[in-house]
Amino acid sequence: MHLARLWDSSRRLDGGYSLEGLTNDSRVMGVVPKELQKIGKRSMKTIFGRKKIKKDGSEGKITTIESVEVLQREDRELWISYSSLDSMSTLRLYESLKSKLEKKHWTFDGCPRGSLYDFYEEYWRPFGAILVKMETAGMLVDRAYLSEVEKVAVAQRKVAADKFQKWASKYCPDAKYMNVNSDTQIRQLFFGGIENRRNPGEFLPKSRALKVPNDVNTVTEGKKAPKYRTIEICSIVEGLKPEVFTASGWPSVSGDALRSLAGKLKTDLYTTEDAEDDEYVSDSEISVDDVEDATSYGTAYKAFGGGKEGKEACYAIAALCEICSIDSLISNFILPLQGNRISCKEGRIHCSLNINTETGRLSARAPNLQNQPALEKDRYKIRQAFVAAPGNSLIVADYGQLELRILAHLANCRSMLDAFKAGGDFHSRTAMNMYQHIREAVEEKRVLLEWDPQPGQEKPPVPLLKDAFGAERRKAKMLNFSIAYGKTAAGLARDWKVSKREADDTLDLWYSDRKEVKSWQREQKELAYEKSEVYTLLGRSRRFPNIASVSSKQWKHIERAAINAPVQGSAADVAMCAMIEIERNTRLKELGWTLLLQVHDEVILEGPSESADVAKAIVVECMSKPFYGTNILSVDLAVDAKCAQNWYAAK
DNA sequence: AAAATAAGCCAC
DNA sequence: AAACGTGGCTTATTTT
Numbered sequence: 120m121h122l123a124r125l126w127d128s129s130r131r132l133d134g135g136y137s138l139e140g141l142t143n144d145s146r147v148m149g150v151v152p153k154e155l156q157k158i159g160k161r162s163m164k165t166i167f168g169r170k171k172i173k174k175d176g177s178e179g180k181i182t183t184i185e186s187v188e189v190l191q192r193e194d195r196e197l198w199i200s201y202s203s204l205d206s207m208s209t210l211r212l213y214e215s216l217k218s219k220l221e222k223k224h225w226t227f228d229g230c231p232r233g234s235l236y237d238f239y240e241e242y243w244r245p246f247g248a249i250l251v252k253m254e255t256a257g258m259l260v261d262r263a264y265l266s267e268v269e270k271v272a273v274a275q276r277k278v279a280a281d282k283f284q285k286w287a288s289k290y291c292p293d294a295k296y297m298n299v300n301s302d303t304q305i306r307q308l309f310f311g312g313i314e315n316r317r318n319p320g321e322f323l324p325k326s327r328a329l330k331v332p333n334d335v336n337t338v339t340e341g342k343k344a345p346k347y348r349t350i351e352i353c354s355i356v357e358g359l360k361p362e363v364f365t366a367s368g369w370p371s372v373s374g375d376a377l378r379s380l381a382g383k384l385k386t387d388l389y390t391t392e393d394a395e396d397d398e399y400v401s402d403s404e405i406s407v408d409d410v411e412d413a414t415s416y417g418t419a420y421k422a423f424g425g426g427k428e429g430k431e432a433c434y435a436i437a438a439l440c441e442i443c444s445i446d447s448l449i450s451n452f453i454l455p456l457q458g459n460r461i462s463c464k465e466g467r468i469h470c471s472l473n474i475n476t477e478t479g480r481l482s483a484r485a486p487n488l489q490n491q492p493a494l495e496k497d498r499y500k501i502r503q504a505f506v507a508a509p510g511n512s513l514i515v516a517d518y519g520q521l522e523l524r525i526l527a528h529l530a531n532c533r534s535m536l537d538a539f540k541a542g543g544d545f546h547s548r549t550a551m552n553m554y555q556h557i558r559e560a561v562e563e564k565r566v567l568l569e570w571d572p573q574p575g576q577e578k579p580p581v582p583l584l585k586d587a588f589g590a591e592r593r594k595a596k597m598l599n600f601s602i603a604y605g606k607t608a609a610g611l612a613r614d615w616k617v618s619k620r621e622a623d624d625t626l627d628l629w630y631s632d633r634k635e636v637k638s639w640q641r642e643q644k645e646l647a648y649e650k651s652e653v654y655t656l657l658g659r660s661r662r663f664p665n666i667a668s669v670s671s672k673q674w675k676h677i678e679r680a681a682i683n684a685p686v687q688g689s690a691a692d693v694a695m696c697a698m699i700e701i702e703r704n705t706r707l708k709e710l711g712w713t714l715l716l717q718v719h720d721e722v723i724l725e726g727p728s729e730s731a732d733v734a735k736a737i738v739v740e741c742m743s744k745p746f747y748g749t750n751i752l753s754v755d756l757a758v759d760a761k762c763a764q765n766w767y768a769a770k
Numbered sequence: 771a772a773a774a775t776a777a778g779c780c781a782c
Numbered sequence: 783a784a785a786c787g788t789g790g791c792t793t794a795t796t797t798t
Contacts, residue, residue, distance in 0.1 A: 301794055302777060330795090365777065366785095373778060447779055450792060476788060480782085487790040490781035522782090604787040613785070675784075683787040687782095691788095719782045719788090 257467035286435035290355035311354025317368030326353035382417030502767035515769035516760035517721035530639035543569035550595035605679030647681035655688035696745035
C-alpha cells in the first residue's frame with residue numbers, strides 16, 4: 120500500500136501543515152512543523168497513524184506508521200517523493216514498511232519471484248513513479264462547459280422541487296419549506312408513525328419538528344435573523360409499506376426505494392427545456408396511461424387512494440427522485456470540478472492516486488476522478504468536461520470483461536475460455552449456455568449470437584440474441600458481474616425480487632457449464648481457512664488475520680472476499696503491468712504521449728492529435744501484452760481504445 | 771464550533 | 783437470519 124503516494128496535506132495551517140491520507144476506515148494523520156514549511160524544501164517528518172476495526176474483524180490500534188520524505192509541489196501541496204529515494208533510503212523504507220505492510224494484510228511469501236522486496240523493486244517502484252507523474256500531469260477541465268451545465272441542472276432541479284413541494288404541501292403545509300435533501304425529513308413525510316424493524320416498539324413519531332435554514336428573512340430591529348427555524352413535518356400517508364430498510368432499521372428513502380414507490384414513470388419532462396410544459400406533459404402522460412394500469416405506477420398509487428391522487432403522488436415522488444439525483448450530480452461533480460481547491464491555474468485537475476486497497480487496485484481522491492458519472496447516469500455529460508489541451512487528443516483504452524477473463528484463467532474454466540476464444544458478445548454466449556431454448560434457437564439459426572455488419576447488409580437477416588432474448592441476456596450479464604463478487608442466492612433474490620428458490624435455480628444454470636469456477640471458489644475458501652490468505656496472479660496475497668476468532672457473519676464476509684480478492688487483485692496486477700509497459704514504451708514517449716489517469720480497467724493518455732492513431736495502436740499492444748510484451752494468461756486480453764477530444768466522446 | 775456518524779450515491 | 787467485492791465523497795444530523 121503505502122509506497123507511491125501516501126498522504127495529502129490539507130490546508131489547515133495552524134501551526135503546521137496537517138497531513139492526512141488513506142481511507143475513511145484507516146485514516147492517517149500527522150503534522151509538518153513550521154520550520155519545514157519552506158517552499159521546495161525537502162523535509163522529514165514522522166506521521167502518526169490510526170486504524171479502525173474493519174469488516175473482516177481485523178482490528179487496528181493507534182500506531183506510528185513511518186517517517187517519510189516529504190516534498191512540496193510547486194503550486195499545490197505536500198506530497199511524498201518516494202520515487203526519488205536513493206537505494207539506501209529505499210532499503211530503509213522497505214525494512215520499516217515491511218512489518219507494517221504485513222500487518223495490513225500484504226505479504227509476498229507466495230510470490231513466484233521471491234520476496235516483497237523483489238516485487239517492490241520490479242513493480243511498485245516503477246509503478247509509484249508513474250503515479251507521481253500522472254498526478255503531476257493532471258487532467259484539463261473545461262470549466263466554462265461545467266458552468267453552463269450547472270445552470271441547466273439548477274433550473275431542472277427547481278422545476279422538480281417546485282412540483283414536489285407543491286404536491287406535498289397539500290398534505291402537510293410546512294412541506295413547502297422542507298429540505299428535500301434531508302433523508303430525515305423525507306422519511307418523516309412518508310413513513311411517520313412506522314415501527315423500527317430492528318427495535319420493535321420504537322416508532323417514528325407521527326409528526327416532528329425539524330430545522331430548516333431560515334431564508335425567510337424576518338428582520339427584527341437590532342437582532343439578526345436566526346440561522347435556522349423549525350417547521351413541523353407530519354406523516355402524509357397511512358400504510359405505505361417500506362420494502363427496503365436502512366442498517367438501523369428505519370425505512371430507506373434511497374433513490375431505489377423512492378422509485379419503487381413511484382413506479383416506472385416516464386419523467387422525460389425534465390429533459391425538455393420547456394419548463395412551462397410541466398403540467399401539460401404529465402397530464403398527457405396520465406391520460407395516455409390506463410387508469411388502473413398498476414404496472415406503471417408504484418406502491419404509492421394505492422397508498423394515496425388510487426385515482427387522481429394516486430397518480431399525482433407517483434409523479435411527485437418521481438420528481439423527488441429527480442431532485443435527489445440532480446443534487447447529487449451538482450454537489451459531487453459539477454461544483455467541485457469547478458472549484459479552486461483542486462484545480463491549478465491552467466485548469467488542470469490533480470488527484471491523488473493511492474495504492475491503499477485490500478486487493479491492490481488504486482484509489483483516487485481529492486478529488487476522486489475514478490467515480491465520474493458514466494453512460495446513462497451522466498445526464499449532464501460531465502465527462503465531456505474532461506478535455507485534451509489544444510492540439511492534443513485523449514486516448515481512452517479499456518479492457519473488455521477483464522475480471523471475467525481473469526476468473527476464466529484462474530479457474531481454468533473450459534466453457535469460459537472457449538467463449539472468450541470464440542469472441543463476440545460474452546453475455547449473449549453466457550445466456551445461450553444457460554438456457555436450452557436459446558441454444559436451440561441459435562443452432563436452428565433463428566437468432567444470431569452476434570453480427571458483424573457486412574458491406575451491403577443493413578440489418579441482420581434474423582434477430583440478434585440480445586434482442587430476441589433480452590431478459591435472459593440481462594440476467595446472464597448480471598450474473599457474470601455478480602459471481603466474481605461472491606454474490607449469494609439470497610442477494611440475487613432480493614435484487615430481482617424473486618424467491619430464493621428461483622434465484623438458486625438461476626445460479627445453478629450459470630454454474631451448470633462452469634463447474635471449474637465452483638470448485639475454484641471452494642479452493643479459495645479453503646485456502647483462506649488453512650493459510651489465512653489468498654493470492655493474486657503475481658503472488659501478492661490478501662491476508663485474513665485472526666481468522667480463528669471471527670464471528671460467522673465475519674467469516675461469510677471473508678469467504679466472499681477470498682473469492683473476490685484473487686480476481687480483483689489479479690485484474691489490478693494486469694492493469695499495473697500494462698501501465699508500466701506503456702510507460703516503458705519509448706516510441707510513445709517520443710511522440711509525446713503521457714498517462715493521465717487509470718480507472719481500474721481503463722487508462723487515459725494525452726498527446727498530440729497528429730500521432731493519436733499511432734499511439735492508440737501502441738497502447739492497445741501494451742495492454743494486450745502487459746507482461747514484458749507477452750500475455751501469460753490462457754485467455755486473450757481484449758482492449759477497446761478510442762481517440763477523442765474529451766472523455767465522454769471516447770467512450 | 772468541531773468531530774463523528776448515518777445514509778446515500780458515484781465508479782469499476 | 784443470512785445484504786455483492788473494492789473504493790471516495792457529500793449532506794444532514796447527532797454527539798462531544
